[in-house]
Amino acid sequence: MEQQQPSHHRQAVALPDPATLKRLALSDSGFVFDPVTGNSFTANGSGLAILRQLQGGSTLGEVVAALGAEFEVVSPVAERDVIEFIGQLRNAFK
Amino acid sequence: MTAPRLAVAITGMNAVPDNPGAGLAVARCLREAHGRGIRIVGLGYDALDPGLHRREYCDSVHLLSYPGSGAQALMTRLAEIHEAEPIDVLLPCLDSELPLLVGLVPDLAERGVRTYLPSAEQLAMRAKDRLAELAREAGVAMPETLAITQADFFRAAEREEWRYPLVVKGVFHDARIARNRDEAEQAFRAIAAEWGLPVLVQRRIVGEECNLAGIGDGRGALLGEVMMKKRAVTGRGKAWAGISIHDEALSDISRRLVAALKWRGPIEIEMIRDSQGEYQLIEINPRFPAWIYLSQGVGRNLPDLLLALALDRPPPPLAPPAPGLLFIRYAEETLVPLAAFERLMIDGQLLSDTSSK
Numbered sequence: 001m002e003q004q005q006p007s008h009h010r011q012a013v014a015l016p017d018p019a020t021l022k023r024l025a026l027s028d029s030g031f032v033f034d035p036v037t038g039n040s041f042t043a044n045g046s047g048l049a050i051l052r053q054l055q056g057g058s059t060l061g062e063v064v065a066a067l068g069a070e071f072e073v074v075s076p077v078a079e080r081d082v083i084e085f086i087g088q089l090r091n092a093f094k
Numbered sequence: 095m096t097a098p099r100l101a102v103a104i105t106g107m108n109a110v111p112d113n114p115g116a117g118l119a120v121a122r123c124l125r126e127a128h129g130r131g132i133r134i135v136g137l138g139y140d141a142l143d144p145g146l147h148r149r150e151y152c153d154s155v156h157l158l159s160y161p162g163s164g165a166q167a168l169m170t171r172l173a174e175i176h177e178a179e180p181i182d183v184l185l186p187c188l189d190s191e192l193p194l195l196v197g198l199v200p201d202l203a204e205r206g207v208r209t210y211l212p213s214a215e216q217l218a219m220r221a222k223d224r225l226a227e228l229a230r231e232a233g234v235a236m237p238e239t240l241a242i243t244q245a246d247f248f249r250a251a252e253r254e255e256w257r258y259p260l261v262v263k264g265v266f267h268d269a270r271i272a273r274n275r276d277e278a279e280q281a282f283r284a285i286a287a288e289w290g291l292p293v294l295v296q297r298r299i300v301g302e303e304c305n306l307a308g309i310g311d312g313r314g315a316l317l318g319e320v321m322m323k324k325r326a327v328t329g330r331g332k333a334w335a336g337i338s339i340h341d342e343a344l345s346d347i348s349r350r351l352v353a354a355l356k357w358r359g360p361i362e363i364e365m366i367r368d369s370q371g372e373y374q375l376i377e378i379n380p381r382f383p384a385w386i387y388l389s390q391g392v393g394r395n396l397p398d399l400l401l402a403l404a405l406d407r408p409p410p411p412l413a414p415p416a417p418g419l420l421f422i423r424y425a426e427e428t429l430v431p432l433a434a435f436e437r438l439m440i441d442g443q444l445l446s447d448t449s450s451k
Contacts, residue, residue, distance in 0.1 A: 025418065035417030037302065037367070038323030038339040 013060055016089045021054050034093070041092060046071055050085050060086075100128075101180060102401060103135040103207075105158070106187025106381070107145030111425055112328050114384040116187040118145035123390045123397040125151050127410070133446075135181060141438045147430045154179060157442040158191075165194040169201055176205055178443065183208045183404045185397070187381050189266070192217060210404040211359045212310070212380060219355055220378040222294055223265050229375050232350040236375040237261075237299045241292035248278040251295075261296040264289030269331075271298060301368040303327075303376075304339065306348045307383055309400055310357025316349045318399050318412050320389040325420070333385055334423040338392050340415035347373055360400055385421060392416040 015021075025033040030048050033040045043051060049070055053063040060082065068078035102124060106117030121134050136145055136152030139160055146155040156175045159167040168191070175181065184207050186195050195202075196214050203209075219228055222239075229236040240247075240256075251260070262281035263269040266289050272278035278295075285293050308319040321344055326335035348363045355378075362379040382396065389396040393413025402409045438444050 033418055035339060036341045038304070038325070038337040038417070039302075040337075 013083050013086060014090070015054065015060065015086060016093050018054075018057070020093050021051070021089075024051065024055065026051055026055070039092065046081060047085050050082055051089075098180075099131060099133045100405075101133040101135055101182045103137055103175070103181045103184045104152075104187060105137040105185070105191060107136045107138040107143040107152070107155070108140065108188075109143070109145045109384070111423075112330050113332055114423075115143075115145070116382045116384045116386055118148060118151060119384055119387040120185060120187055120382055120397040121145065121148075121151040122387050123395050124401060126390055127395050127398040133179075135175070135179065137175070141435060144428060146438065146444070147428045147434070153446045155438065155444045157438065161188075161191045161194055165197055168194050169198050172198070172202070172207075173205065175443070176207060179445065181207050183401060185209075185400065185404075186211070189380060192380050208404045210309075210400055212312075212355075212357055216355050216357055217380055220357075220380060221265065222263060222377065223292065225375065225378065228351065228354060228378075232347075232354040234347050234351060234375050235372055237297040239294055239296040241294055242282075243291045243293075245279045245282045247295065248272075248275045248282070251275070251278070256295065256297070259298050261298050263294040263296060265292065265294065299366045299368050299374045299376075301366040301374070303331075303333075304341070304344055304365050304367055304373070305333075305383060305385075306344055306363045306365070307361070307386055307389060307396060308348065308352070308363075309360050309396060309403065310352045310355065311403070312356060312358030314353040314356050316352040316357075316361075317403075317409070318389070318394050318396050319345055319348060319415075320392060320394050320396060321345070321415075321417075322385055322388055322421075326422075336385055336388065336421055338388055338415075338417050338419040340417045344373055347375075351375070351378065360396065388419065388421050391419050391421070 023035060026048060030043045032043055046067060049067055050063055053066050064075060064079045064082050067082055068075050104117045104121050106115030108115040109118040124132060124134060133153045134151060136155040137158050138146045139158055159171050184202060186192060196211050196217060199209055199211060223241055226236055226239055259271050259273045260278060261269055262272050262278055262285060264285040268285050268289060270281040272281050282293050303324045306319055306321045309317045311317055321339045321341060322336040323339045324333040324336050328334055351363060360382040362383040364377040365373040366376055367373055386396060393416060395410060398410050434444060
């Protein structure tokens with residue numbers, strides 16, 4: 001597996017609130033439900049994988065590495081996808 | 095010889111699609127808890143109230159005099175019904191009848207009819223024109239609200255930093271969103287004509303509407319809270335789909351409000367969760383909401399809990415909070431034989447042996 005190096009860009013990415021991530025109910029179908037707000041949304045396979053990593057307390061680097069390994073994508077692509085998805089998560093949990 | 099079944103009278107059978115009363119949902123909760131072990135007496139104000147014709151929930155039904163006819167007329171009618179078929183417990187479900195009914199509690203009790211209602215003062219404390227005072231006392235955020243008596247207010251509203259859209263509300267009922275001065279003045283006139291002065295003007299909060307239903311024990315505790323977030327609304331902003339949620343922040347705010355009121359009886363607390371995630375108090379209703387059947391679904395049958403409290407019986411067990419249960423309303427026609435409708439129109443009642451099937 002490719003060694004992950006923290007980049008300046010990556011350090012600037014704020015992860016969603018860990019308590020919010022922890023409470024999410026994730027289904028294998030990709031259906032995600034927040035029991036506190038009642039909001040629900042669907043995530044594709046890579047989104048679900050990112051959410052599971054974040055729920056497990058992984059750092060951004062660890063999430064990128066896991067995503068790259070699971071979906072066989074090169075690190076910059078995985079990193080771009082993760083950062084984009086995290087941005088969507090932040091908007092969803094504002 | 096078998097003991098007569100417990101008779102529970104329930105008002106608010108106007109389960110109309112755009113703004114349903116809670117009575118039919120309360121009856122449904124009690125029927126599911128007790129089956130035919132209780133007798134449900136449906137009370138309505140109009141022979142076309144849909145709940146009156148759902149005979150699987152109402153064993154018998156009666157028409158009441160409108161609250162506008164006054165407390166004495168209401169008491170006389172309730173006494174007639176009680177004479178025809180004795181009522182053990184009365185569970186009112188409409189805002190407009192509560193000011194009259196709380197005054198009739200001693201009279202009803204003397205006749206053997208139990209209730210579980212707030213006092214007149216508690217009722218007044220959560221009224222729209224005193225809600226801001228209550229919110230301050232309980233430390234709960236609420237959108238700024240002004241009581242106005244003249245439509246001229248809207249001429250200078252924007253200069254006074256009251257920007258559109260605004261919410262224009264009646265003291266008792268009705269709330270309309272006004273997007274400009276014309277709409278605001280129109281709303282003011284319509285609401286003032288129907289509900290009187292003052293009219294309330296409230297800053298509009300954008301966010302997600304989350305409501306909590308529960309029962310106050312009269313000593314400051316909130317029992318059996320059930321929370322719901324609206325997922326889809328009608329043109330009048332009423333929920334036609336919602337989902338059970340559980341948020342400690344909403345629960346905590348509601349407990350503070352109920353403690354400040356020392357509320358006794360069913361209650362619905364309407365809040366908006368704004369874009370910052372803060373809850374803003376919108377309204378407190380002195381009764382169960384029309385979505386109360388959700389409480390049965392999540393294992394917290396609040397109408398059954400209310401019945402137990404009214405009867406001084408041990409409360410039924412309540413399940414832990416269960417977020418993630420949806421309700422979705424739908425429209426369905428109930429077929430009513432002309433003979434049953436005629437009876438209700440002419441006699442003001444339909445007893446179980448003359449009911450339509």
